[in-house]
Amino acid sequence: MNFNQLVTESVEEYNALFEGDTPIILVGSATCGKSAGAQEISITFKAELEKQGEIAKVIDVGCIGLCYLEPVVTVIKKGMPAIFYDEVTPKLAKKIVKTYIMGNDPMPEHALGSFGEKQIEGIPELFNIPVMKPQVRRILRNCGFIDPENIKHYIAVGGYTGLNRALQIEPGEVIEKIKLSGLRGRGGAGFPTWMKWQFCIDSDEDEKYLICNADEGDPGAFMNRSLLESDPHSVLEGIVIAAYTIGAKEGYIYCRAEYPLALDRLKHAISEMREQGFLGEDILGTGFNFNIKIKEGAGAFVCGEETALIASIEGKRGMPRTRPPFPTTYGLWGKPTVINNVETMASVSLIMQGGHNQFIKYGTEESKGTKTFSLVGNVRNTGLIEVPLGTTLRQVIDEIGGGIINNGKFKAVQIGGPSGGCLPESFLDTKIDYDSLTMAGAIMGSGGLVVMDQTSCMVDVARYFLEFIQNESCGKCVPCRLGTKQMLDILTDITQGKGKSEDMDLLLELAEGIKDGSLCGLGQTSPNPVLTTIKFFKEEYDTHINEKKCPALLCKELIDYQVIVEKCEGCMLCLKSCPVGAVSGIKKELHSIDKEKCIKCGTCIELCSGKYNAIERVSKY
Amino acid sequence: MSKILNKILSKYSGDKSDLIPILQDIQSNLGYLSEEAIIAVSKFAGIPESEIYGVATFYTQFRFTPVGKKHVMVCKGTACHVKGAPQIIEGIERHLDIKEGEVTFDMEYSLESVGCLGCCALAPCAMVNEDVESNLTLKDVKKIFSRMKRESKNNDCN
Ligand SMILES: Cc1cc2nc3c(=O)[nH]c(=O)nc-3n(C[C@H](O)[C@H](O)[C@H](O)COP(=O)(O)O)c2cc1C
Ligand code: SF4
Ligand code: SF4
Numbered sequence: 001m002n003f004n005q006l007v008t009e010s011v012e013e014y015n016a017l018f019e020g021d022t023p024i025i026l027v028g029s030a031t032c033g034k035s036a037g038a039q040e041i042s043i044t045f046k047a048e049l050e051k052q053g054e055i056a057k058v059i060d061v062g063c064i065g066l067c068y069l070e071p072v073v074t075v076i077k078k079g080m081p082a083i084f085y086d087e088v089t090p091k092l093a094k095k096i097v098k099t100y101i102m103g104n105d106p107m108p109e110h111a112l113g114s115f116g117e118k119q120i121e122g123i124p125e126l127f128n129i130p131v132m133k134p135q136v137r138r139i140l141r142n143c144g145f146i147d148p149e150n151i152k153h154y155i156a157v158g159g160y161t162g163l164n165r166a167l168q169i170e171p172g173e174v175i176e177k178i179k180l181s182g183l184r185g186r187g188g189a190g191f192p193t194w195m196k197w198q199f200c201i202d203s204d205e206d207e208k209y210l211i212c213n214a215d216e217g218d219p220g221a222f223m224n225r226s227l228l229e230s231d232p233h234s235v236l237e238g239i240v241i242a243a244y245t246i247g248a249k250e251g252y253i254y255c256r257a258e259y260p261l262a263l264d265r266l267k268h269a270i271s272e273m274r275e276q277g278f279l280g281e282d283i284l285g286t287g288f289n290f291n292i293k294i295k296e297g298a299g300a301f302v303c304g305e306e307t308a309l310i311a312s313i314e315g316k317r318g319m320p321r322t323r324p325p326f327p328t329t330y331g332l333w334g335k336p337t338v339i340n341n342v343e344t345m346a347s348v349s350l351i352m353q354g355g356h357n358q359f360i361k362y363g364t365e366e367s368k369g370t371k372t373f374s375l376v377g378n379v380r381n382t383g384l385i386e387v388p389l390g391t392t393l394r395q396v397i398d399e400i401g402g403g404i405i406n407n408g409k410f411k412a413v414q415i416g417g418p419s420g421g422c423l424p425e426s427f428l429d430t431k432i433d434y435d436s437l438t439m440a441g442a443i444m445g446s447g448g449l450v451v452m453d454q455t456s457c458m459v460d461v462a463r464y465f466l467e468f469i470q471n472e473s474c475g476k477c478v479p480c481r482l483g484t485k486q487m488l489d490i491l492t493d494i495t496q497g498k499g500k501s502e503d504m505d506l507l508l509e510l511a512e513g514i515k516d517g518s519l520c521g522l523g524q525t526s527p528n529p530v531l532t533t534i535k536f537f538k539e540e541y542d543t544h545i546n547e548k549k550c551p552a553l554l555c556k557e558l559i560d561y562q563v564i565v566e567k568c569e570g571c572m573l574c575l576k577s578c579p580v581g582a583v584s585g586i587k588k589e590l591h592s593i594d595k596e597k598c599i600k601c602g603t604c605i606e607l608c609s610g611k612y613n614a615i616e617r618v619s620k621y
Numbered sequence: 622m623s624k625i626l627n628k629i630l631s632k633y634s635g636d637k638s639d640l641i642p643i644l645q646d647i648q649s650n651l652g653y654l655s656e657e658a659i660i661a662v663s664k665f666a667g668i669p670e671s672e673i674y675g676v677a678t679f680y681t682q683f684r685f686t687p688v689g690k691k692h693v694m695v696c697k698g699t700a701c702h703v704k705g706a707p708q709i710i711e712g713i714e715r716h717l718d719i720k721e722g723e724v725t726f727d728m729e730y731s732l733e734s735v736g737c738l739g740c741c742a743l744a745p746c747a748m749v750n751e752d753v754e755s756n757l758t759l760k761d762v763k764k765i766f767s768r769m770k771r772e773s774k775n776n777d778c779n
């Protein structure tokens with residue numbers, strides 16, 4: 001079967017499914033959906049439908065990004081727009097079958113939004129609800145809408161036309177198109193993708209390799225995982241296009257072992273590709289041969305760094321080495337190698353499918369296109385988002401994120417992971433693009449946005465990142481290995497009320513040394529979270545050091561728990577739950593906490609809050 | 622050498638780049654890397670034992686002692702940290718009466734922390750074997766472990 005026939009067949013199958021008489025139930029079953037109970041929902045639907053005689057079909061799909069509303073279920077019925085239901089419980093699932101599938105009431109009171117031509121009274125359009133409105137879905141266009149385990153779904157929505165197009169033209173022309181799109185790498189540093197490919201082409205070795213970096217070691221970031229779980233073929237298509245362009249015959253996907261579902265779906269997708277002739281010998285009859293191997297990461301953040309990643313694939317410790325030579329001239333097994341991020345690969349498919357002109361419709365002069373982010377932390381609407389580059393942090397946090405949870409106050413946003421920084425309120429109007437963020441002292445990184453409110457202590461956050469770096473340093477360079485340890489010790493002291501007046505200068509001095517003296521990006525950028533917190537939240541450091549107080553009331557050594565006399569009703573919840581017996585009191589009378597005994601575990605406050613709110617944290621000194 | 626080890630090794634060619642996948646395969650089948658396993662791999666791939674230990678200790682995934690029947694991995698990522706992961710970890714440590722990295726006396730549970738589970742939107746999270754538990758509170762810690770206790774009792778009866 002040639003490609004056009006395959007497309008026709010796929011479209012027919014897809015349309016028959018989605019426009020047929022049998023209603024379709026799509027269950028968001030990415031990792032976030034699953035952890036919120038999607039599997040149970042899927043089973044409930046299937047059991048219910050079995051009783052009724054297969055009156056609808058259930059398909060597990062990926063994630064539309066509204067993780068905070070999971071499990072999300074979409075119902076598609078002939079002549080109706082698709083309807084999205086959020087926070088679906090088994091009970092609601094049964095009700096959906098009865099009331100909407102069997103009956104005709106779409107239950108607007110349970111619906112989140114609709115998608116499609118017709119409008120239903122009482123149900124807003126999905127892409128018009130506040131969390132969706134500022135977003136532009138390009139990379140994520142298929143997520144939650146197609147079956148990630150059915151290659152024909154992907155083909156039916158335009159998939160693999162990009163590869164088909166690429167294979168008809170010369171590699172040089174592909175480079176030209178990618179250049180015109182202005183695509184910059186989505187893995188962190190933002191290096192122009194076409195240029196990296198060109199360097200690799202220019203090296204005169206015959207054997208070349210392509211590696212897709214799906215390590216996603218940044219804590220707080222999960223964009224790559226979601227994409228791989230929801231639309232693996234969009235990444236795989238980009239990989240084959242890239243391989244063709246640089247002339248690689250073999251490629252690797254380096255994916256972390258902590259992502260079992262992504263790995264499963266990738267493996268499945270690869271076998272489907274092979275069956276359909278998108279992989280292996282003579283791809284699409286063009287004579288181009290290419291194979292992909294999956295390598296599972298073994299849990300080392302530094303392996304996201306290119307040279308360490310290569311070492312790891314070769315079976316060694318993931319130790320970075322000095323660059324140059326860059327991997328594009330001396331990479332895997334010493335051969336020229338291109339390493340690109342998951343989202344970069346998906347962008348390549350997008351550009352080759354739709355043309356560079358539609359890609360540059362969004363973004364800024366220097367940062368083209370859209371970018372996915374994981375919006376997490378203390379915002380209301382946490383999830384996976386996609387916005388045009390150049391959108392401001394404020395738009396993302398206030399409009400899409402819906403502001404801070406519990407009516408709290410914004411304190412900082414952490415962007416760029418351990419290599420990035422924490423930006424304060426005064427930077428909320430900063431545009432999210434490569435250059436604006438760098439100017440603000442942060443970096444784009446892979447796309448984790450962790451929002452923090454008044455309950456986060458910025459000294460603790462800096463300490464947290466240093467602890468992470470300490471654990472993850474490969475240990476090759478002295479400044480990275482010992483310098484960060486020194487920094488961690490100082491920060492730990494400060495959070496424990498043992499800070500000294502000269503500590504700040506020492507931290508700054510160490511930061512300079514570590515930046516200059518480290519070999520790889522991990523060490524070089526590791527002081528960033530410390531530097532930005534000192535720059536923007538110096539008073540918090542001062543308060544810790546001079547007054548031995550933690551303004552966020554987070555640092556254990558500097559706080560106590562106590563009962564608020566006026567509020568305590570004597571319900572005994574705290575007394576019963578305290579693991580060390582630090583609470584005393586009798587029923588219906590005021591309770592009290594023995595500060596000597598209390599280990600500050602937080603159990604009592606969790607149980608009391610909401611109902612009486614009679615326990616508070618106070619400064620010890 | 623045990624049969625399982627033999628079977629695992631027979632899948633590989635003995636190429637040096639197979640070292641990490643072999644170790645991963647062994648660990649997922651046996652739960653950890655035993656001394657016997659390391660010796661077998663060394664003979665099979667012609668890599669000195671010391672070098673294998675050098676590689677294996679570099680990666681956090683590898684363990685040299687068995688884990689519990691229920692392996693609990695608590696996320697220590699940024700989103701989870703901001704949402705109170707340290708309290709959750711301490712809560713579990715107290716509940717199981719072990720520290721991070723340890724196994725309970727009856728080999729029922731083991732506890733570890735992990736960089737990020739990729740479920741950050743529903744932080745704080747933990748993974749128990751292959752299932753992710755999200756939006757954890759201290760109350761949930763108790764609930765989850767008593768549920769697991771019930772489940773394993775039921776299984777034992779079967
Ligand atoms: C310590 C460290 C960790 C990194 N982790 C990742 C990662 O998890 N995923 C990723 O795509 N890039 C990561 N990078 C960046 C990669 O080394 C590389 O620049 C990127 O994969 C290139 O892809 P791109 O050109 O598509 O952006 C990391 C870099 C460093 C220094
Ligand atoms: S900077 Fe740190 S992680 Fe990077 S090579 Fe040096 S010691 Fe290793
Ligand atoms: S914080 Fe923990 S130890 Fe302290 S009184 Fe409350 S429950 Fe007891």
Ligand code: FES
Pocket residue numbers: 219220221696697698699700701702736737738739740741742744745746
């Ligand atoms: S930070 Fe915990 S799952 Fe990502």
